[in-house]
Amino acid sequence: MFYYLGIDVGKFSHSLCLLTREGKKEIFQIDNSREGFEKLKLKLSKLDCGQNILIGMEATGHYFLNLYDWLLQYGLSADNIALLNPLQVKSFRNTNLRGAKSDNVDSERIAVLLKFGEFKRCNVAVDEMMSLRELTRLRADLVANIGSLKRKIISVMDRLFPEFMPIFSNRFGKATTELLKNCTPEEIAELSLDELEKIIKNSSTRGRSISKKKIAAIHEASKNSIGITFGRIGFQIELNILLIRMKVLKEQVEKLENEIQMIAKKTNSKIFTIPGIGINTGAAILSEIGNIQNFNSAVKLIAFAGLDPKLKESGTYQGKTPISKRGSKYLRNAIWYSAMVTCRVDPKFKKFYQDRRNKGKSHRYSVTAAANKLTKVIYHVLKNDCEYDSNLV
Numbered sequence: 001m002f003y004y005l006g007i008d009v010g011k012f013s014h015s016l017c018l019l020t021r022e023g024k025k026e027i028f029q030i031d032n033s034r035e036g037f038e039k040l041k042l043k044l045s046k047l048d049c050g051q052n053i054l055i056g057m058e059a060t061g062h063y064f065l066n067l068y069d070w071l072l073q074y075g076l077s078a079d080n081i082a083l084l085n086p087l088q089v090k091s092f093r094n095t096n097l098r099g100a101k102s103d104n105v106d107s108e109r110i111a112v113l114l115k116f117g118e119f120k121r122c123n124v125a126v127d128e129m130m131s132l133r134e135l136t137r138l139r140a141d142l143v144a145n146i147g148s149l150k151r152k153i154i155s156v157m158d159r160l161f162p163e164f165m166p167i168f169s170n171r172f173g174k175a176t177t178e179l180l181k182n183c184t185p186e187e188i189a190e191l192s193l194d195e196l197e198k199i200i201k202n203s204s205t206r207g208r209s210i211s212k213k214k215i216a217a218i219h220e221a222s223k224n225s226i227g228i229t230f231g232r233i234g235f236q237i238e239l240n241i242l243l244i245r246m247k248v249l250k251e252q253v254e255k256l257e258n259e260i261q262m263i264a265k266k267t268n269s270k271i272f273t274i275p276g277i278g279i280n281t282g283a284a285i286l287s288e289i290g291n292i293q294n295f296n297s298a299v300k301l302i303a304f305a306g307l308d309p310k311l312k313e314s315g316t317y318q319g320k321t322p323i324s325k326r327g328s329k330y331l332r333n334a335i336w337y338s339a340m341v342t343c344r345v346d347p348k349f350k351k352f353y354q355d356r357r358n359k360g361k362s363h364r365y366s367v368t369a370a371a372n373k374l375t376k377v378i379y380h381v382l383k384n385d386c387e388y389d390s391n392l393v
Helices: 035-046 065-074 086-093 103-116 127-162 174-182 185-190 194-205 213-221 232-266 279-288 298-304 328-345 347-358 365-386
Strands: 005-006 013-020 025-031 053-058 080-083
Touching: 005 103, 013 035, 013 065, 013 086, 013 328, 025 035, 025 103, 025 232, 035 065, 065 080, 080 103, 086 103, 086 328, 103 298, 127 232, 127 328, 174 194, 185 279, 194 213, 232 328, 279 328, 279 365, 298 328, 298 365, 328 347, 347 365
Parallel strands: 005 053, 053 080
Antiparallel strands: 005 013, 013 025
């Protein structure tokens, strides 16, 4: 006998519906714990179904991973476990005319989908790809946090010393941040040029320092600053804390990048032969895609990245056509930023980008179009395990 097991995954417990081809069903719950998993093991053992079972659960959040790993260790093959797209499950659930919604109902709908529906499996990375995905996603989040901290630092400086930031092209170099941490505008104004130059030189690394022209500009700006005088102690404490947090995050990102580089090199992937794709973006793309054989066309990969156009028209009305953004945001961002670099360094992509700009399209639109094309190139390179060829563009 063949069985279908639908699982509605939760943080503390899971709801399961066991369905046979004849339509007989049984609904039960297990805790998200060793005891709960042992209860499921006992249930499966009594069925004595071997591999004659198809288990389905939504690949949403991270709560499914523990159960998925346990099922693999139990002896089931990955083919017997279908990780389902949450949007597809939701769409199928809505076919229930009564509109009922509960954990038990959801598990039953998943079991019915496995039995009758044309479901699509989600891509789940395993082994080193799982590690690479976790590291690249964490790096992306930390980089976003650093960007947020920089905006807060600029906001504080706009009140404390508004003339300081416009002097520099790199506002957050080591010498600059050390100076911000240790000196207020009044303290800078009281220093001589030689004293200020010495402080900056001692805080710089690798012989890189601020030019004498900029040091003079800082000194002059401190004397004529319109920075606020009230609440200065609070703002200075806030600034110091923000700078320390940014330094810590940068060190963590550097550590992550070293780990990412080590794992990425082991893949020996040809994706790194594509101009504009570096170690970090390439590693992010590889980890999010996982096994390229899960995609039978470049169009599928484009949709997975959320770079496919979302048509909006009805009758004579024709609206804008934005991208769907319905895939992995980490994959989409990695491809988009890679495309921006590729448009600068690869002649054919540069022409592709410039042609759209010449037609009056925006920078974002042009880069997004290039990202769509770059995804097709990535698909070809990974699918055929070949190096980048500009004739592909």
